[in-house]
Amino acid sequence: MADDANLALDRQLCFAIYSAAHAFNRTYKPLLDPYGLTYPQYLVLLSLWQDDGKTVKALGEALHLDSGTLSPLLKRLEASGYIERTRDRADERQVLITLTPKGREMKGEAHGILMQIGKAAGCTADDLHQLGASLQALADRLRARQTPDTA
C-alpha cells in the first residue's frame, strides 16, 4: 500500500539528514581535534569571523541555539583561549563575545580544513552550494511552522 512507500520516504529523508549531520561531524572531528575544538565550537568561530563582538543572544539567533547550550560551550571556548566574555557596561545583563588573537589566527587554519572537507565531500563547490541552499530552505520552512512569528 501507499503507506509503506510513504514510510520508506520518511525513513529515507529523516535518516539522510540525521546521518549526513553525523557524517559531517565525524569528518570534522579529526580535523578540529588538534586545535582542541568541537564542531559546534567551530561554528561559533565561523560566525564570529564573519561578525565579531556579538552578544550571547545574537549568537544564539545566528546558530539557532539557546543559552542552555551556549553558556557552557562559550565558557569552554574561553577556557581554551579562543574567545573572551565581557559584561556589557551599558547593560550588565548582556555578555559580549569577542575573538582573542588566538581566535582570529584560527581563521587562517580554517582554509586548510575547508579544503579537506571539500575533498571528502567529493563534489564541486557549486554542488555543495546548491545542496546547502536546498537544506537551508527546508530548515527555514520547518522553523516557520514551529514559531508562527507572523501572528
Next chain:
Amino acid sequence: MADDANLALDRQLCFAIYSAAHAFNRTYKPLLDPYGLTYPQYLVLLSLWQDDGKTVKALGEALHLDSGTLSPLLKRLEASGYIERTRDRADERQVLITLTPKGREMKGEAHGILMQIGKAAGCTADDLHQLGASLQALADRLRARQTPDTA
C-alpha cells in the same frame, strides 16, 4: 579574496546540515512526545518496521551508531514497552531486538506523523526524495573517506 568566499560556503553548508538536522528534530519532538519517544528512538522503530528482529550490531550498522549510544537507548525503548531485548540462545554474545505488539501498533501512528512532517516541510514528496538522495550520497562519500573498507 577567494578564501573569504570559501569560508562563507563552508559556513553555509556545514551550518545548513547542522541546522536542518536540528530543525527536523524540533519538528518531530512535539509529534513524538505524546508517545514518549525521542527522534533517535523513532528511527530505531522505523528500522525495525522494515526489518524486525535485528541484533544490536545490525541496528548500529543501519543507523551508523555504536553500542555506546544504542545500549542505553534500547533499554529505554524496552522500558517504555516498544521493544524486547533477548539474548540469542545460539550465540549468547548477541542481543536480538524485536518489536512488541505496542511497537508494531505504533507503525499505524507513523502515517499521521509523516503527514504532519510533509506539511511542515512544505514541498512535494518528489522534492523530498531528491533532497534525501543528494544528502545520502554526500554522507556516503564522507563516510567512505573515514573508513577505507576496501583495504
Next chain:
DNA sequence: CCAAAATAGATTGCGCGCAATATAATTTTG
C-alpha cells in the same frame, strides 16, 4: 583441549541540545 585473539554488548566520561527553572539587571506601570 586450552590459551590467545576476536567479537558483541555494556559502562563511563564528556560535550552538546533542549526544556525548565533560577538569578540578576533593566524597563514598564501603577
Next chain:
DNA sequence: CAAAATTATATTGCGCGCAATCTATTTTGG
C-alpha cells in the same frame, strides 16, 4: 519612585553520540 513585568544569561536534568574501557562469549591456533 517602588512593584511588576521583561530581558539576558546561567544552571540543572535528561537523552543522545562517541571514544575508551570492560566483561562475557565465541573462535582460532598451537
